[in-house]
Amino acid sequence: MDSGIKQRLDDFISQRGLRRTGQRERIAEVAFSRDEHFTADELFERVCKVDGETSRATVYRTLGLLVEADLLRQIDLGDSQITYDPNFHNKPSHNHLVCIDCGKVVEFEDDNVDIQTDCLTRRLGYKAIRQSIKIEANCEQLRINGRCPDLIATRLSGKRLRKKR
Amino acid sequence: MDSGIKQRLDDFISQRGLRRTGQRERIAEVAFSRDEHFTADELFERVCKVDGETSRATVYRTLGLLVEADLLRQIDLGDSQITYDPNFHNKPSHNHLVCIDCGKVVEFEDDNVDIQTDCLTRRLGYKAIRQSIKIEANCEQLRINGRCPDLIATRLSGKRLRKKR
DNA sequence: GTTATTGCAAATGATTTGCACAAGG
DNA sequence: CCTTGTGCAAATCATTTGCAATAAC
Numbered sequence: 001m002d003s004g005i006k007q008r009l010d011d012f013i014s015q016r017g018l019r020r021t022g023q024r025e026r027i028a029e030v031a032f033s034r035d036e037h038f039t040a041d042e043l044f045e046r047v048c049k050v051d052g053e054t055s056r057a058t059v060y061r062t063l064g065l066l067v068e069a070d071l072l073r074q075i076d077l078g079d080s081q082i083t084y085d086p087n088f089h090n091k092p093s094h095n096h097l098v099c100i101d102c103g104k105v106v107e108f109e110d111d112n113v114d115i116q117t118d119c120l121t122r123r124l125g126y127k128a129i130r131q132s133i134k135i136e137a138n139c140e141q142l143r144i145n146g147r148c149p150d151l152i153a154t155r156l157s158g159k160r161l162r163k164k165r
Numbered sequence: 166m167d168s169g170i171k172q173r174l175d176d177f178i179s180q181r182g183l184r185r186t187g188q189r190e191r192i193a194e195v196a197f198s199r200d201e202h203f204t205a206d207e208l209f210e211r212v213c214k215v216d217g218e219t220s221r222a223t224v225y226r227t228l229g230l231l232v233e234a235d236l237l238r239q240i241d242l243g244d245s246q247i248t249y250d251p252n253f254h255n256k257p258s259h260n261h262l263v264c265i266d267c268g269k270v271v272e273f274e275d276d277n278v279d280i281q282t283d284c285l286t287r288r289l290g291y292k293a294i295r296q297s298i299k300i301e302a303n304c305e306q307l308r309i310n311g312r313c314p315d316l317i318a319t320r321l322s323g324k325r326l327r328k329k330r
Numbered sequence: 331g332t333t334a335t336t337g338c339a340a341a342t343g344a345t346t347t348g349c350a351c352a353a354g355g
Numbered sequence: 356c357c358t359t360g361t362g363c364a365a366a367t368c369a370t371t372t373g374c375a376a377t378a379a380c
Contacts, residue, residue: 019354019359040345055362060345076241080370081344097289106289116281117300124262124271126302133298135282137291184334184379205370220337225370245345246369 001032005071005089012069023054027062031072032086037105039081076134077105095133101142102151103159166197170236170254177234188219192227196237197251202270204246241299242270260298266307267316268324 009028013020030046031038038046044059063084066072075085077098087094087107093114097106113133121128142148174193178185195211196203203211209224228249231237240250242263252259252272258279262271278298286293307313 017359021354021360023361053362057346057363058361061360074243076243078239078241097286097291099291100294106291108285108289110285113281113285116278117298120273120275120278121262121300121302122305124273124302125305126262126264126271126300127305127308128300128302129265130301131298133282133296135286135291135293136295137286137289137293140287140290140292143292182334186335186379188336218337222338222371223336226335 001029002089005032008071008089009066009069012065012071018065022051023058024062024065026051026054027059028066028071031063031066031084035087037075037077037083037085039079039083041081043084075132078134093131095131095135097135097137099139099150100136101139101148102154104150104154166194167254170197173236173254174231174234177230177236183230187216188223189227189230191216191219192224193231193236196228196231196249200252202240202242202248202250204244204248206246208249240297243299258296260296260300262300262302264304264315265301266304266313267319269315269319 005028010020012018013024027043027047030050031043040056040060040063043063044054044056047054047059063072067074067084071089072084072086073088074082075096077083077096091107091109094107094109095113097108098104099106114131117131118128139148139151142151170193174189175185177183178189192208192212195215196208205221205225205228208228209219209221212219212224228237232239232249236254237249237251238253239247240261242248242261256272256274259272259274260278262273263269264271279296282296283293304313304316307316
């Protein structure tokens, strides 16, 4: 876990008069150990492997805390479960492209997008605080070559495309 | 209800070998009678006033159909319920700004945004099919004048800000 | 007459909550 | 100690579904 994240979490816990517990420690550790997005349940599974003692309820409660601390953000992938993104600490204004063919999520940052959002928002009489862009797109490689490594990987891993709610 | 919408719905029903029923007729009628966004339950309430006979289940099922026909789109307002937007038929590529102060949703269309999305997506190796942008923003009028007609309207109507899930 | 559609009530599934016990500070 | 945090199981709440009755075509 990045030390900046640990720092911010510690600060948040102190400021709010909360307590440092083993569960919170481990949940955060697992959540930020990779840059992959996850659902509450996926995180719970991962935490279980490290520590058979932590309950699902605590995972949900800690997720809420991490979101409040702005270490985690909820993103909409058009799913029935909430998806959490642990990468906003490093890439504060990134957005997402979701591949329609294989479900892969690509993160991208672009200054022009941010500027354009800012201008557009001003023109409407507001001050932009946060934006989220989701682009749903088809894979060009798949269209041209008839195959795409991401799709193959998806099929091999047996991970099925997320069901739309 | 716009005749273009009625036409598209009729076509969809025919193509799929579905049946024209009173319930579907009335649900669509109510859904497209205003340009306001709504949840399944809000639509159900409105339908009830017109017709005490239609069940919640049928409203849900018909909503699914209207989404498949691309007459309605599900949008993410960061809520625990799905919000439906009936305005994509008239403004096929609009996006949303949500006021943090009063919850008002402003729709906007912008060609530059569309072009930029297209470019960005190509550069990542994909072909953009659909995008959704949500801008969360503070109201400038409220900041400068200390008040904003939308906020006043929100308070008067007693409509509370949507709860975050 | 078939087959799709509806209403009802029960099921689902993710998330939240009340409460008694445990453990930080 | 005193208060916050945890685990458990039960509660919630939007949405979905099975099924028998009903209505399109």
